Amino acid sequence: MRTERVREVTSHVVLMLGVLVSLFPFYWMLVMASNTTPDIFAYPPKLLIGSHLWENMGNVLDNIDFFGAMLLTLFASLGVTVLVLFFDSLAAFAFAKYEFPGRNLLFGILLVTFMIPSQLALVPQFVTLAEFGWIGSLKALIIPGAANAFGIFWMRQYAKGAIPDELISAAKVDGAGFFRQYLTVGLPVLRPGLAFLGIFTFINVWNDYLWPLIVMTDPNRLTLQVALQQLNGVYGTDYSMVMAGALMSVIPLIGVFIIGGRHFIADIAAGAMKF
Amino acid sequence: MAVSDAVRPATTVRGSDTDPAKRPNKFRQAFPQYVAVSPFFILFAIFGAFPVFFSIWLSFHSWDGIGQLKWVGLEQYSYLFTDPTFWKSITNTLIIWVLSTVPMLLLALVIANALHNATRFRSFYRIAYFIPNITSVVAVTMVFGSVFSNNFGLLNAFLTSIGLDKIEWLSQPWGIKVAIATIVAWRWTGYNAIIFLAGLQAISSDIYEAAKVDGASPRQQFWQITVPLLRPVILFTAVTSTIGGLQIFTESQVLFGASGSIGGPGDGGLTIVSYLYDNAFGSNQFGYGAAIGWALFILIVLFSIINWRLIGGSDDERLTKRAARRAQRKIAAERAGKEYADAH
Numbered sequence: 294m295r296t297e298r299v300r301e302v303t304s305h306v307v308l309m310l311g312v313l314v315s316l317f318p319f320y321w322m323l324v325m326a327s328n329t330t331p332d333i334f335a336y337p338p339k340l341l342i343g344s345h346l347w348e349n350m351g352n353v354l355d356n357i358d359f360f361g362a363m364l365l366t367l368f369a370s371l372g373v374t375v376l377v378l379f380f381d382s383l384a385a386f387a388f389a390k391y392e393f394p395g396r397n398l399l400f401g402i403l404l405v406t407f408m409i410p411s412q413l414a415l416v417p418q419f420v421t422l423a424e425f426g427w428i429g430s431l432k433a434l435i436i437p438g439a440a441n442a443f444g445i446f447w448m449r450q451y452a453k454g455a456i457p458d459e460l461i462s463a464a465k466v467d468g469a470g471f472f473r474q475y476l477t478v479g480l481p482v483l484r485p486g487l488a489f490l491g492i493f494t495f496i497n498v499w500n501d502y503l504w505p506l507i508v509m510t511d512p513n514r515l516t517l518q519v520a521l522q523q524l525n526g527v528y529g530t531d532y533s534m535v536m537a538g539a540l541m542s543v544i545p546l547i548g549v550f551i552i553g554g555r556h557f558i559a560d561i562a563a564g565a566m567k568f
Numbered sequence: 569m570a571v572s573d574a575v576r577p578a579t580t581v582r583g584s585d586t587d588p589a590k591r592p593n594k595f596r597q598a599f600p601q602y603v604a605v606s607p608f609f610i611l612f613a614i615f616g617a618f619p620v621f622f623s624i625w626l627s628f629h630s631w632d633g634i635g636q637l638k639w640v641g642l643e644q645y646s647y648l649f650t651d652p653t654f655w656k657s658i659t660n661t662l663i664i665w666v667l668s669t670v671p672m673l674l675l676a677l678v679i680a681n682a683l684h685n686a687t688r689f690r691s692f693y694r695i696a697y698f699i700p701n702i703t704s705v706v707a708v709t710m711v712f713g714s715v716f717s718n719n720f721g722l723l724n725a726f727l728t729s730i731g732l733d734k735i736e737w738l739s740q741p742w743g744i745k746v747a748i749a750t751i752v753a754w755r756w757t758g759y760n761a762i763i764f765l766a767g768l769q770a771i772s773s774d775i776y777e778a779a780k781v782d783g784a785s786p787r788q789q790f791w792q793i794t795v796p797l798l799r800p801v802i803l804f805t806a807v808t809s810t811i812g813g814l815q816i817f818t819e820s821q822v823l824f825g826a827s828g829s830i831g832g833p834g835d836g837g838l839t840i841v842s843y844l845y846d847n848a849f850g851s852n853q854f855g856y857g858a859a860i861g862w863a864l865f866i867l868i869v870l871f872s873i874i875n876w877r878l879i880g881g882s883d884d885e886r887l888t889k890r891a892a893r894r895a896q897r898k899i900a901a902e903r904a905g906k907e908y909a910d911a912h
Contacts, residue, residue: 300685301685303682304682304683305682308693311588311682312696318711318754319703321711321714333714334719337729338720339721370841380607384604386604393594394595403608408868412861412864413862415857416858417618417620417858419634425729440612442608442612445608454791457852471604500703502704518704521707522821522826526825535710536714543646543704546703554695561759561763
């Protein structure tokens with residue numbers, strides 16, 4: 294029993310050290326965002342939270358259209374999330390629960406598309422969107438990501454186990470067509486899976502940098518990440534302000550994560566085990 | 569649906585000898601399912617498949633994005649092979665990948681073991697370890713950029729306070745790589761630990777009990793039970809971190825993008841994707857950008873196969889397969905010998 298106790302204590306010591314390393318950058322971000330830039334540049338540097346947080350945040354709002362960028366990012370993230378949830382779960386429902394000619398071939402093609410790195414298609418994707426006249430518009434951020442192979446694959450695995458065939462047969466007997474079966478049988482049962490896919494998609498779109506950097510060419514219509522980098526580039530000397538901007542961009546996401554985080558983490562792990 | 573169009577003539581022919589009302593066309597019957605899966609395939613055709621094929625075509629051309637495409641054949645690729653900056657971007661990416669992945673996976677294994685043993689505060693630990701992963705790379709890089717900063721960085725302040733010399737992290741090629749690798753490792757260690765933990769929890773405790781009864785030491789248990797049974801999970805993390813590692817871009821772009829040179833001093837932080845980005849969207853050489861994209865794709869496939877070979881294919885399985893092949897050969901040889909004897 295003594296060895297068990299020792300093992301437990303050592304584990305907690307290791308884990309607490311890890312937590313410190315994991316969370317320290319956020320503390321440091323707050324320290325820099327709440328002090329003045331000269332204080333940060335000073336030696337020895339200030340290590341405690343200062344009193345200039347509101348002032349620095351105000352400077353961010355004066356220099357970039359922070360709320361505009363946030364709103365744009367929010368629209369893009371919500372738009373992609375809603376479409377992905379609908380298209381992916383609908384396709385997953387069909388793949389998981391129905392036999393149809395070509396099903397396995399289509400699913401195989403879907404799996405192969407995993408292999409293609411997104412950068413490969415970057416240049417022609419840009420050219421295509423330019424042909425459509427979508428460069429600089431919200432459409433360019435939302436439509437290309439509106440359905441994805443990962444979500445369909447993941448939801449299909451989920452649907453296979455979660456939806457009993459009897460429920461579908463019962464709905465068929467009641468005269469429900471495919472889409473009615475999806476709405477009445479599929480969606481309610483898939484809800485926990487949709488919650489995971491929703492948070493996952495939202496976080497990814499919110500944090501994406503390369504794609505919005507390429508397609509949002511109007512400097513007055515930037516997503517949060519690109520606007521943040523712009524702030525960093527142009528006003529890099531005012532470190533406190535840059536860090537206040539970074540802090541403001543991180544807070545909403547961490548909020549979303551802490552609310553839905555516990556299940557989310559379990560599902561990420563479960564997803565990895567299925568591959 | 570192309571599939572149903574192609575098959576319809578055959579079914580109409582068959583319809584002449586069987587009643588079409590009795591045997592409904594199974595393609596037409598499956599129409600709702602085709603509608604359900606079509607959004608992905610339509611979007612993929614427009615934004616995935618077409619661009620991929622177009623990028624092959626594009627990589628054989630010289631194009632600035634506005635004028636005419638000029639056919640140059642394999643010229644982009646032959647230039648790629650002799651382009652020292654391209655090779656530098658590959659070496660940089662590989663060095664950053666090794667510098668980040670090796671410590672990251674080892675630390676993740678240690679953390680996962682500790683998480684497995686600790687019974688209290690589990691959900692607190694999990695959330696604390698996962699938060700770095702969901703935070704945006706841009707914000708994180710800005711914080712680490714200040715920590716590694718040459719003049720007033722926290723790290724240099726610490727080094728000076730213990731009597732060491734300052735290190736110009738962000739102006740030396742290796743310092744830049746260490747900084748980028750640190751950001752990557754910091755973001756992904758917790759994620760990988762959670763995945764290892766799921767793998768650990770899937771191993772039945774009966775196996776360990778049995779090993780203990782047989783007198784196996786903790787070290788033996790680790791190498792003979794934990795590691796072999798974790799193999800599929802280790803493979804998953806190795807492959808995903810390889811794919812992610814080869815695509816590193818944002819870190820170096822945020823650190824140096826505003827300074828005018830995308831790779832930083834001495835191009836120490838120039839990665840494959842940042843070289844692609846710089847060529848295609850910085851200097852409008854779309855054809856060359858596409859060629860770099862294909863080189864990246866080949867590297868990803870190559871390294872995924874290497875990972876697969878190193879970690880995935882279990883030795884036992886390979887030996888069994890070899891034994892089976894040998895047995896088959898023997899049987900075939902014997903049969904051939906017999907046939908020869910029968911014929912004569």
